[in-house]
Amino acid sequence: MRVVTIFLAILTLPLFLSLPFSSIAQIPFDNGISSKALDSVLQNYAFKALVKPKTGVPYDAKLPNSIIGVKVSTLRLRSGSLRTRGVQYKEFQIPPGVVEQPYVERLVLVYHNLGNLSEHFYPLPGYTYLAPVLGLLSYSGVDLFANELPELDVRASDKPILVKFLKVKSAPYGSVPKCVYFDLHGSVQFDILLPDNVCSTMEQGHFSIVVESNAPTPAPAAVAAAVGKGGRRKSNVWIIVGSVVGGCILLIMLSLLVVRLVRIKKGMKIQELEWTADSHETLQMKSIGGTKAPLAIGTRTRPTIENDYIP
Secondary structure (H helix, E strand, O other), X not given: OHHHHHHHHHHHHHHHHHOOHHHHHOXXXXXXXXXXXXXXXXXXXHHHOOOOOOOOOEEEOOOOHHHOOOEEEEEEEEHHHHHHHOEEEOOEEEOOOXXXXXXXXXXXXXXXXXXXXXXXXXXXXXXXXXXXXXXXXXXXXXXXXXXXXXXXXXXXXXXXEEEEOOOOOOXXXXXXXEEEEEOOOOXXXXXXXXXXXXXXXXXXXEEEEEEEOOOOOOOHHHHHHHHHHHHHHHHHHHHHHHHHHHHHHHHHHHHHHHHHHHHHHHHHHHHHHHHHHHHOOOOEEEEEOOEEEEEOOOOOOOOOOOHHHOO
């Protein structure tokens, strides 16, 4: 029996040796683990990619097939260089002035892109993800073979860390995208989304862009009704303008009519006065040209010339 066992072991040894070492050394992964436990698992895979690493050079980690779609990368830096120069790492722009606690001479930045598993590890009821969850965590770079290391406390002291998302879905009509931040203690915070799909933060963690999933989206009929209302508003404006102009014209015409009536009435008054004067006159009036003047009739006694005055 022992001979048979040894014989089978000899036959299977070449097959065992032909398997890649990475598949043998992979850490078992469970989709039901928490986000905090996921950070530890991804840290282990990230450190395995640091084989004779060069400072400032990023290395992509190889992950098991059970977490397809997730991307992990790692970058080893000097603490002094990070503090004085900052670094551009993937979607993260780290400015100068970043400090870590406790202090280490070298630190390792681990980058996460959770892809299609973002909602699985970071569920957010009432919200819809427009971008994948991106994470940036820092660890001590003294021992590159260590597993399940605690994160360093990295914070920006002057300018914030910027996260520029490259692939963002369009937000539904009427909704407002916002940044969401998950810290290392499980807290969730929301912030405004900066132009060009940029979020800002003063510390490390996980970030994404979300929108409220229960935000009302107007139906096409509602949009058409809104357009109709806009057209009616424009029509009402023209009606008001036309009414004002028409009212002004009518007012001018009424003013001219009143002036005309006053003049006619005044003329009639003058004619009435003239008629009254003519009806009570004792002298005969005669028209001379365009005016009337009294005309005297013949005298009752004719003058006689006395003879004494005749030469």
